[in-house]
Amino acid sequence: MHPSIARLGGNRLVQAGMALALCTAIVAPTQAATANAPTGQRLRNLAGNFLIGYAAMSNFNTASDSAQFQEVARTEFNFVTPENAMKWDATESSQNNFNFGGADTLVNFAQANNQKVHGHTLVWHNQLPNWVANGSWNSTTLTNVMYNHIDKVMNHWSDGQIYAWDVVNEAFEENGTRRSSVFQRVIGNSYIELAFRRAKAADPVTKLIYNDYNIEAINSKSNATYNMIADFKNRGVPIDGVGFQMHLTNGGIDYNSLAQNMQRFANIGVDIYITEMDVRLPTPTNSSDLAKQATIYQGVLDVCLKQPRCKAFQVWGIPDKYSWVPSTFPGTGDALIFDNNYNAKPAYYSIQSRLASQGGVPTATPVTSTPVGATPTPAVPTATPSAGTVRRIQSYNFQSRYVRHQSYRGRIDENVSPVEDSQFRVVAGLAGSGTVSFESVNFPGYYLRHRNGEIWLDASDGTSQFKADATWYRRAGLANGGWSSYESYNYPGNYIRHSNYLLILGAVSGSTQQADATFREQ
Numbered sequence: 001m002h003p004s005i006a007r008l009g010g011n012r013l014v015q016a017g018m019a020l021a022l023c024t025a026i027v028a029p030t031q032a033a034t035a036n037a038p039t040g041q042r043l044r045n046l047a048g049n050f051l052i053g054y055a056a057m058s059n060f061n062t063a064s065d066s067a068q069f070q071e072v073a074r075t076e077f078n079f080v081t082p083e084n085a086m087k088w089d090a091t092e093s094s095q096n097n098f099n100f101g102g103a104d105t106l107v108n109f110a111q112a113n114n115q116k117v118h119g120h121t122l123v124w125h126n127q128l129p130n131w132v133a134n135g136s137w138n139s140t141t142l143t144n145v146m147y148n149h150i151d152k153v154m155n156h157w158s159d160g161q162i163y164a165w166d167v168v169n170e171a172f173e174e175n176g177t178r179r180s181s182v183f184q185r186v187i188g189n190s191y192i193e194l195a196f197r198r199a200k201a202a203d204p205v206t207k208l209i210y211n212d213y214n215i216e217a218i219n220s221k222s223n224a225t226y227n228m229i230a231d232f233k234n235r236g237v238p239i240d241g242v243g244f245q246m247h248l249t250n251g252g253i254d255y256n257s258l259a260q261n262m263q264r265f266a267n268i269g270v271d272i273y274i275t276e277m278d279v280r281l282p283t284p285t286n287s288s289d290l291a292k293q294a295t296i297y298q299g300v301l302d303v304c305l306k307q308p309r310c311k312a313f314q315v316w317g318i319p320d321k322y323s324w325v326p327s328t329f330p331g332t333g334d335a336l337i338f339d340n341n342y343n344a345k346p347a348y349y350s351i352q353s354r355l356a357s358q359g360g361v362p363t364a365t366p367v368t369s370t371p372v373g374a375t376p377t378p379a380v381p382t383a384t385p386s387a388g389t390v391r392r393i394q395s396y397n398f399q400s401r402y403v404r405h406q407s408y409r410g411r412i413d414e415n416v417s418p419v420e421d422s423q424f425r426v427v428a429g430l431a432g433s434g435t436v437s438f439e440s441v442n443f444p445g446y447y448l449r450h451r452n453g454e455i456w457l458d459a460s461d462g463t464s465q466f467k468a469d470a471t472w473y474r475r476a477g478l479a480n481g482g483w484s485s486y487e488s489y490n491y492p493g494n495y496i497r498h499s500n501y502l503l504i505l506g507a508v509s510g511s512t513q514q515a516d517a518t519f520r521e522q
Contacts, residue, residue, distance in 0.1 A: 038344035038352070044078040046355035048500065050305070051116060053079030053314035055276065057322050058090070058102050061109070065319075068342050072318050074113045079163075079312055081118040081275070082106050083324075087127045091153055095131055095145070100156050107157060116163035118275070118314070121211065122150050123195045124169040125181030133182055142186045143194060150198045160205035164273070166243060167199045168192050169211045176224035192228070193237050200238035211243030211275055217257040218264075226261075230268045243275035246300060247316070247325075249332075250281050250292045259303045259452055266309040266453070267491075269507065274304055276316040278335035279347070280325045285334045290346045297337065298350035305358050306452035308499065308506040313351075318342070358502075388425035390441055395498065396483050396518035403448075403503065403519065405440060410448055410455030410496075410503035424448070426521060430460070431471035431489050438472075448496075448503075450488060455496060455503035472496070478514035485517050 043052045054077045060069055073080070084090055085102040092098050110117045123146060132145065154165065171179055171192055178184050183191040192210070199208050210229065215222040225242065232239045242265050262272050279296050281289045304310035317323050321340040326333040337348040393403035401412040404422035416422040420442035429435025430447070438448040446457050449470035460466055468490035477483030478495070485508075486496045494505050497517035508517050 036343060038348060040349075040352055041356065043076045043348075043352060043355060046352065046358075047078060050355075050358075051079040051273075051312035051314075052351075052355070053077055053081060053115075053118065053312055054318050055081045055083040055314065055316045056085075056106055057083050057317070058085045061105055065342075069318055070109070072338065072342055073109075073115075078115050079118060079314060080106065080110050080115050081120045081314060083120075083317070084127070086119055086153070087121060087124065088132065088149065089127045089129045092149055093129050096148065096152075098152050098156070100153075107161065111161075117157075117161070118273075118312075119154075119157070119162040119165040119206070120275075121166040121169040122153060122199065123167060123183060123191070125179055125183070126170070128182070135182075137182070137186050139187050142183065143191070146183065146187075146191070146195060147198050150195065151202050154199060154202035154206070158203055160203070162203070162206050164207035164209050164241065165199060165203075166211040166275070167208050167239075168195050170213065171210075172212060172215075172221050172224050174214060174221050176220035193232065196232070196237055196239055207240040207271070208238055209241040209243045209273060209275075210239060211245065211273075213245040213247055213276075215242075216244040216246050216261060217254055218261050222261055226264060226268075229265070229270055233268050233270070239270060241271040241273055241311070243273045245276040245316075246274055246278075247276060248279045248296060248300075250279060250289055250296065252292070252296055253300065255299055255303055258300070259307065262303065262307045262310055263453070266307060266506075270309070272304070272307065272310040273312040273314070274300065274310070275312070275314050277314060278316045278323060278325060280329055280332040280335040283326070283331060283333045290334075293334075294346035294350035297347040298354050301351055301354045303452070305354065306454050308453045308504045388427035388439065390423050391426050391521040392422050393424065393438075394520045394522055396477065396479055396520065397515035398498075398501075401501070405443075405446075405448075405457035408446075408457045410457060411501050412498050412503065413501065418442070429471040429489065430467035431464070434473070435471045435489055436474050436486075437470050450491070450494075450496075450505040453505050455505060477518040477520075478508060479511070479518040483518045483520045485519070 054073060056073065060066060063069065082103055085106055090102060091100060107117055173179050178189060187194070196208055210225065212225060215225050229239055229242060265272055277300065279293045281293055301313050304313055315337055317336050319338045319340055319342050320334045320336050323333065323335050325335045337345055337351065339345055395401045395412045398412060400414040402416060402422040404411060404413050404416045406413070406421065423441040424438040425441060427437050427439055430437045440446040440457055443457065446459050447470040448455055449458050449466065451458065451469065460470065471489035472486040473489065475485045475487050478485045488494045488505055491505065493507055495508050495517040496503055497506060497508060497513060499516065508514055
């Protein structure tokens with residue numbers, strides 16, 4: 001989207017030690033006469049089921065370089081947002097006269113290339129045609145106009161052709177008060193709820209998102225957003241996700257605040273989407289700026305991938321020359337991951353590297369340093385083993401696979417070697433009675449614990465936080481009462497379960513996830 005100047009927001013600081021290391025190999029040339037294909041695996045091939053996306057300008061198929069744009073879009077991404085083609089001024093410029101031509105072209109391109117489509121946006125105070133923004137409305141007439149627009153647009157791509165819709169966009173000011181849009185002034189606070197209920201009725205299949213900027217950290221604006229969505233969930237108002245736009249500067253971001261904010265939204269049962277990310281730089285840029293930019297892109301993706309309910313990571317365009325940034329923030333630019341000539345920038349390789357690390361797929365630019373927060377390898381385990389029964393923990397729905405640690409990450413594997421990587425002492429819970437903890441046999445003093453929504457083998461530091469993170473209630477198996485499921489001591493309702501063979505901590509819904517969260521000690 002082309003957001004307002006208000007996106008300058010507050011200062012963001014990179015917390016010491018939180019910036020992820022980038023190997024020197026990712027520094028690539030940023031300007032060239034013609035583009036060279038990036039080295040290594042394409043992003044979408046590394047992402048698997050995770051959504052890695054881009055925004056497409058309205059003339060993506062007619063621009064002079066449309067062939068280059070479409071080739072990069074097709075090969076690198078599995079998710080797309082129309083930057084402008086689905087907004088109100090594009091789809092209903094005059095009342096009840098709808099035009100979907102531009103958006104249809106993009107949807108057809110996406111479907112032909114197995115890309116999910118993120119609809120953007122149904123109700124927004126900006127890019128409204130004059131007849132809506134300045135009409136003589138009362139609450140009833142404007143509500144009916146809003147309903148008609150939602151119905152006609154969503155029904156045009158019915159039955160889930162649009163994976164997710166930004167139903168309402170940017171409804172809050174920086175201080176957490178409601179923005180004075182025509183919808184807020186005429187209909188009042190209820191317009192957001194009315195829009196979500198109508199959207200659900202129009203297409204029960206698509207996911208419904210509230211999208212905004214400057215809500216990635218815990219602040220007044222994100223608090224207001226959280227409180228609204230929590231209220232919606234409590235009252236049964238249909239909403240599936242929250243979109244963090246994330247238009248950033250090279251001043252950085254507080255990764256801890258981002259992770260904590262994601263977790264609180266996850267705790268109330270909504271997914272998180274990084275919807276419009278860019279990192280603007282002072283122009284002309286230099287290699288130091290590009291390295292900072294790469295670190296920020298990778299750092300945000302890292303937090304997202306560690307949160308099981310973070311489902312997508314989208315950049316707001318492909319080449320720098322089509323970014324909205326220079327015209328909105330003079331003196332800045334180069335905000336995306338490809339340069340003007342479609343050469344991959346360091347930011348591209350930082351994303352590639354992080355995606356590769358989640359699935360173990362090598363790239364031309366692997367991360368060679370210890371990931372932030374990972375347990376350093378001990379030369380020799382020195383702790384005294386705790387008393388407890390040694391067990392292997394078998395997966396219910398993949399019974400040839402057992403829980404094990406590999407590079408200190410919890411996962412399920414078959415044919416584990418050495419077998420000790422899959423053996424744990426089941427000991428009395430570190431944090432409370434009636435609970436259990438799992439201590440590694442070959443690394444005494446190291447326990448399975450949750451960290452940022454993932455299960456890791458970490459050394460106990462003796463703190464109450466660690467003890468709580470490494471303590472579990474053994475429950476009757478969610479898929480089979482003769483087996484066991486392990487509920488978090490300090491995050492009730494969240495269980496150890498596997499996803500793509502990696503162990504995560506998350507809420508459980510449906511029979512598949514129940515099976516994923518069921519195990520047997522042997």
